[in-house]
Amino acid sequence: MSFRARLTLIYTVFFALALLLLGCGTYFAVRQALYAGVQRELSAATSQVRAIFNAGGLEPIRTPTGELRLFLRVEFIQIFNNPNLVAQIFRTDGELLDSTPNLGNRELPLPPEALLLGPEDVGTGYSVVREVGGLRIESLVTPLVLSGNEQVVGLVQISRPLRDVDLTLGVLTAMLISGSAIALLLTGLGATLIAGRVLRPIDELTRTAQGIVNAEDLAQRVPVPPHQDEFQRLTITINDLLARLEDLFTTQRRFVADVSHELRTPLAAMQGNLEVLDRGGLRDAELATEAVIDMRRETGRLIRMVNDLLLLAQSDAHVELRCELVELDTLVLEVYRELRPLAQGVHLRIGNEDQVTVKGDRDRLKQALLNLGVNALQYTPQGGSVTLSLEQRDGFACLSVADTGIGIEETELAHVFARFYRADQSRSRHSGGAGLGLSIVKRVAEAHQGYATVASQPGRGSTFAIWLPLAMQHDLVEARPVDETVQV
Numbered sequence: 001m002s003f004r005a006r007l008t009l010i011y012t013v014f015f016a017l018a019l020l021l022l023g024c025g026t027y028f029a030v031r032q033a034l035y036a037g038v039q040r041e042l043s044a045a046t047s048q049v050r051a052i053f054n055a056g057g058l059e060p061i062r063t064p065t066g067e068l069r070l071f072l073r074v075e076f077i078q079i080f081n082n083p084n085l086v087a088q089i090f091r092t093d094g095e096l097l098d099s100t101p102n103l104g105n106r107e108l109p110l111p112p113e114a115l116l117l118g119p120e121d122v123g124t125g126y127s128v129v130r131e132v133g134g135l136r137i138e139s140l141v142t143p144l145v146l147s148g149n150e151q152v153v154g155l156v157q158i159s160r161p162l163r164d165v166d167l168t169l170g171v172l173t174a175m176l177i178s179g180s181a182i183a184l185l186l187t188g189l190g191a192t193l194i195a196g197r198v199l200r201p202i203d204e205l206t207r208t209a210q211g212i213v214n215a216e217d218l219a220q221r222v223p224v225p226p227h228q229d230e231f232q233r234l235t236i237t238i239n240d241l242l243a244r245l246e247d248l249f250t251t252q253r254r255f256v257a258d259v260s261h262e263l264r265t266p267l268a269a270m271q272g273n274l275e276v277l278d279r280g281g282l283r284d285a286e287l288a289t290e291a292v293i294d295m296r297r298e299t300g301r302l303i304r305m306v307n308d309l310l311l312l313a314q315s316d317a318h319v320e321l322r323c324e325l326v327e328l329d330t331l332v333l334e335v336y337r338e339l340r341p342l343a344q345g346v347h348l349r350i351g352n353e354d355q356v357t358v359k360g361d362r363d364r365l366k367q368a369l370l371n372l373g374v375n376a377l378q379y380t381p382q383g384g385s386v387t388l389s390l391e392q393r394d395g396f397a398c399l400s401v402a403d404t405g406i407g408i409e410e411t412e413l414a415h416v417f418a419r420f421y422r423a424d425q426s427r428s429r430h431s432g433g434a435g436l437g438l439s440i441v442k443r444v445a446e447a448h449q450g451y452a453t454v455a456s457q458p459g460r461g462s463t464f465a466i467w468l469p470l471a472m473q474h475d476l477v478e479a480r481p482v483d484e485t486v487q488v
């Protein structure tokens, strides 16, 4: 079942329930009011009979045989000349004594329960609804009591056919049912139309998304509806999603191209060296040494790249990091020592060196700082300088690498930390990086609840920094070998 049909059905069912409640409520309220009216009529007539009885209008007469009779007087009959109400006088044993002429030849016996009425029931009486000759009739029976000795001398039964009540209720029921059916039909139609209108933007969205899938063109965007509503937000979100997917695919495509190129270069160089050795290079000691040195360098480059990829893959898979106290000042010294052999013609030095300790993975932090240092040396021409610094600032440890190198264009700055991004294809290619170094730096900083920043001026140099939260005082006091871990 389509969502539109489901929506229509749910809406109609709820409306039907509301109609049912309203219909039942109306029916029972009207029914109650009509029966109360009938009861009032019967009570009023009964009071009238009793008044006439008390005024002597219904005199008990003893026949010569000693039987007690009650007769309706003519005045009383005139009062009761209402075709809707029938009055009957019964003996206490249930025998009909007299009745108003509008009863005709119909029989309307006293209900047996009425024979049990005593003088105390004068006020309430006994009422009953029966079907006589296919006609529903409501009767109210009350005892006639002689004042003085409180003796029940007879019973008066006032009856009223319920034809008009039944007719009114029948018409009301028919109206409620037919009205509800029409209302439900209209609601169903309206709900279908509304659901169609409401879901039209989703249909359009689906069609466009399908078009994008079919055309495999992530550069397409879904047209944004003009009204500021949920659909506009949904469309914007989908467009954002498409933009991110496009970005991801572009990056990935570039990554595959870059990695294959980066892999091809050292492998081709190694193959060339192997051919040299094969073609007699082994007999020439100098040539052999040169080939081995070349191959070692290329192998090192391959290992470095594979390590970088592995690290990023691990961080994507949320592999846990070590969490230990790391003295950053000794780490800076260590990195300085490792970078010194690479600083050919570049003045490598240590700037500020505060004593700062953080909690984290020492190896990863060292690798991040090494990446920054290697980059700085790579992109700084001979005669320039690279400065490693460690400062404690605003509750953070700031590890920075400043160089006086070629710098980075402002348009490139926002992207340098992106994975596989190379600011300038030609110069990076020469340096041999695959655009992974800075993304590792960023990832490591974030894994330590810190962040990485860059400031650069083309032609004048760049400063990269890793900001890490300081270790808490109690961590420093405890200073125990911790086996806790943090997630990348």
Ligand code: ADP
Pocket: 371, 375, 376, 377, 379, 403, 405, 406, 407, 408, 416, 421, 422, 423, 424, 428, 431, 432, 433, 434, 435, 436, 437, 438, 439, 462
């Ligand atoms: P790569 O391995 O290609 O160096 P990185 O992620 O380390 O990749 O760096 C991304 C890009 O940022 C590099 O291609 C380079 O152009 C630029 N870059 C990084 N560090 C520096 C720097 N110190 N000076 C100038 N450009 C830099």
